[in-house]
Amino acid sequence: MKDEVKIRMSLIASILIFIASAVLREMGYRVMAFTLFGVALIEIIALYVVMLQYSTKSQEERKTFSQIATSLAGDYESVYYINTKDNSYNEYSLMGQLEQKEDGLTIISSGKDFFADTKVNTEKLVHKDDREHFSSYINKQKLYEIFRKDETFHLNYRLVKNGKPVYYNLKATKGVGADDKYIVIGVRNVDAETKAHKKALAAAEQGEVYGQIAKALASRYEVLYYVDTETNEFDEFSTSEAYSHLDIGHHGYDFFAETQRNLVRDIHVDDYPMMATAMDKNYLLKEIRDKKVFSITYRLILDGDPQYVNLRALKPRGDDKHIVVGVININDSMQREEEYKQRIDTVMNMANRDALTGVKNKNAYGIMENEVNDKISAGSEGEFAVVVCDVNDLKKINDTKGHKAGDEHIREACMMICRVFKHSPVYRIGGDEFAVILKGEDYENRDSLMGELRTQVQINKDEGKVVVASGMADFHKGVDTNLELVFTKADNEMYANKKELKDE
Numbered sequence: 001m002k003d004e005v006k007i008r009m010s011l012i013a014s015i016l017i018f019i020a021s022a023v024l025r026e027m028g029y030r031v032m033a034f035t036l037f038g039v040a041l042i043e044i045i046a047l048y049v050v051m052l053q054y055s056t057k058s059q060e061e062r063k064t065f066s067q068i069a070t071s072l073a074g075d076y077e078s079v080y081y082i083n084t085k086d087n088s089y090n091e092y093s094l095m096g097q098l099e100q101k102e103d104g105l106t107i108i109s110s111g112k113d114f115f116a117d118t119k120v121n122t123e124k125l126v127h128k129d130d131r132e133h134f135s136s137y138i139n140k141q142k143l144y145e146i147f148r149k150d151e152t153f154h155l156n157y158r159l160v161k162n163g164k165p166v167y168y169n170l171k172a173t174k175g176v177g178a179d180d181k182y183i184v185i186g187v188r189n190v191d192a193e194t195k196a197h198k199k200a201l202a203a204a205e206q207g208e209v210y211g212q213i214a215k216a217l218a219s220r221y222e223v224l225y226y227v228d229t230e231t232n233e234f235d236e237f238s239t240s241e242a243y244s245h246l247d248i249g250h251h252g253y254d255f256f257a258e259t260q261r262n263l264v265r266d267i268h269v270d271d272y273p274m275m276a277t278a279m280d281k282n283y284l285l286k287e288i289r290d291k292k293v294f295s296i297t298y299r300l301i302l303d304g305d306p307q308y309v310n311l312r313a314l315k316p317r318g319d320d321k322h323i324v325v326g327v328i329n330i331n332d333s334m335q336r337e338e339e340y341k342q343r344i345d346t347v348m349n350m351a352n353r354d355a356l357t358g359v360k361n362k363n364a365y366g367i368m369e370n371e372v373n374d375k376i377s378a379g380s381e382g383e384f385a386v387v388v389c390d391v392n393d394l395k396k397i398n399d400t401k402g403h404k405a406g407d408e409h410i411r412e413a414c415m416m417i418c419r420v421f422k423h424s425p426v427y428r429i430g431g432d433e434f435a436v437i438l439k440g441e442d443y444e445n446r447d448s449l450m451g452e453l454r455t456q457v458q459i460n461k462d463e464g465k466v467v468v469a470s471g472m473a474d475f476h477k478g479v480d481t482n483l484e485l486v487f488t489k490a491d492n493e494m495y496a497n498k499k500e501l502k503d504e
Contacts (some may be wrong), residue, residue, distance in 0.1 A: 076171075076186035082114045084140060085181055089114040115140055127158035127165045138170075143183060147174040151341065156194070167194035173341075181367065222309070225325040227255045229285060255325075256281040268299035268306045278311075288315055288323060297330065308334040354428040356407055357414040365427040365435060372437075372483045384439045385446050385474045386483070388490040389417055389453075390498060391432040392467040412466045420453045435487065438472075446472060454497075461501065469498035 082089040091109040111117045118138055126134050134157045136142065146153045153172045158165040169190045175182040223238040234255040252258055259279045267275050277283060278296050287294040294313045299306040313325045352364035360368075375381035391413045398406040410432065417434055418426050424442045427435045438446050450472050461467050471493025475486045 076188045078108070078187045080114065080183075080185040080187075082183045082185065083181060084144075084183055087113040087115055087140070125159050127160055130157040133157070138172075143172055144174070146172075152337070156190070167191040221326040222329050223327045225255060227323050227325060228321060229281075229323055230321055232256055232281075256284075266301055268301060271298040274298065284313060285323070288313055297334075300327075307331040357411055357428055359414060359418065359426040359428055359434075361427065362429045365429050368425070368427075368437065369483045376480070376482060379477075381475070381477070382439070383443055383475065384437055384486075385443055385472055386486045386490045387421065387436040387438060387446075387450070387470060387472045388487065388494045389413070389434040389436070389468045389470045390494055391434075392469060392498065392501065394432040409466055413468050416456060416460075416466065416468065417453070420449055420456070435490075446474075457501075467501060469494050469501055471495070471497055 077093065079092045080089050081092065089111050091111075093108045115138075119135065122131055122135055122138075134155070137146075137153070137155055143153065151173065155170045155172075157168055157170065159168055160166070167190050168187060170185060170187050172183060172185045175184070223236065225234050225236050227234040232254045234252050236250040236252065256279065260276065263272060263275050263279065275296070275298050278287075278294075284294060292314065295310060297308060297310045300309045301307075307329060308331045310328045310330050311325065312328070313323055315323050352360055352367070354361040372381060372384075391410060394406055394409060397409050410428075413432075414426065414428065414434065417436065421436045421438065421442055423440060424436050424438050427437075429435050438449075442449060450470065453468070453470055457468055457470070459465075471490045473486050473489035473493065475483075480486050
């Protein structure tokens with residue numbers, strides 16, 4: 001938006017200067033008229049350059065949006081990509097995908113404020129019994145509260161379509177790779193599977209054990225237990241070959257004792273302590289009493305391989321004597337979840353890496369700066385220093401040897417900086433400018449490292465190789481209220497060093 005304002009202002013200024021030039025020429029002030037004409041011409045050229053830069057920036061932003069949306073939308077009807085700094089968003093959809101290029105999706109809507117629009121749409125589209133629950137979670141404050149504990153958040157709710165409730169599942173993910181500016185929300189229709197699940201549970205709750213439960217197993221559960229909580233006797237049902245050791249109609253006399261024995265054999269070793277606690281009788285019954293439905297995900301060893309499963313336990317309606325325990329294989333969905341996280345991380349990492357040098361870019365620096373400023377405000381930021389580096393004579397090399405040689409010059413400068421500050425993040429924050437944040441070991445050795453850098457620069461200067469001016473400043477707690485103040489001190493020292501290098 002700022003770039004658009006600058007372009008409009010420059011265009012208006014150019015038009016006014018042309019008009020003034022014409023008026024002066026008519027009045028006989030030809031020298032002044034030609035001078036203004038020249039100024040206007042230069043302004044138009046500058047405007048053209050800005051427009052080219054703005055166009056390139058917009059194309060890159062669109063490319064990033066497309067990459068991210070494409071990587072997420074495989075399992076979802078719609079994907080929302082939200083910038084939480086200003087709440088603007090795009091909604092992507094696979095609808096019309098056959099008409100699009102392979103690397104793009106259809107943007108079906110955009111908006112300036114996702115959370116405001118969602119509040120309006122909640123009243124229009126969400127089932128009246130789910131609106132309050134939906135609104136309590138789908139707001140920025142609540143989502144970030146959840147993200148501080150978990151990487152992803154799921155929410156089930158109903159939309160009203162053609163006058164009928166339809167079940168949907170929403171999954172929200174905060175940007176990873178240190179990028180918490182964005183939230184990605186995927187939405188998919190889960191009406192068929194949710195209704196099948198509810199039907200199966202209803203059958204179990206009504207006590208239709210041998211008939212209705214067995215039918216439900218074919219589409220939902222791998223194995224189901226019907227447990228008498230007074231005697232601990234149980235019936236076990238399974239229709240899955242993978243669970244062939246669990247015979248259909250098997251009857252046991254102590255569900256909790258047998259379960260504890262089988263845990264050692266069947267549960268992944270890392271999940272055993274958790275499951276040993278969860279399947280203790282007193283603990284499980286308390287969880288069911290408090291939560292109505294108890295749910296836990298763990299890894300079960302089947303044919304020698306770990307498989308993710310989800311166990312759910314509840315008390316049938318109107319029956320205080322029994323509990324129903326069902327096990328669902330969710331290994332495929334967990335694998336998709338892991339692939340989803342990896343795709344998110346890859347795309348976010350691409351968005352924060354400088355393509356030329358491979359180090360972090362200006363966008364990543366801005367994210368880091370916000371995090372540091374938050375810690376400074378909270379009084380929790382530790383010791384650090386900022387090093388600013390600037391590559392000398394880059395313009396001269398570009399003009400005399402071409403931009404390809406200039407790019408190689410930048411890469412060589414970056415490699416030298418990275419070799420010296422090998423334990424610290426390096427950011428390319430401008431065409432020929434780099435910043436390094438020193439913490440830990442590099443902070444403790446900062447003076448010797450700066451000496452090493454400047455010694456190497458002096459050798460390079462004598463040999464006609466890449467020369468980098470540098471400056472460093474320490475963060476002083478209680479004095480420096482933000483990272484920019486430390487950066488400015490380092491930047492001033494860098495310019496003093498640049499002058500020294502040119503005067504030699």
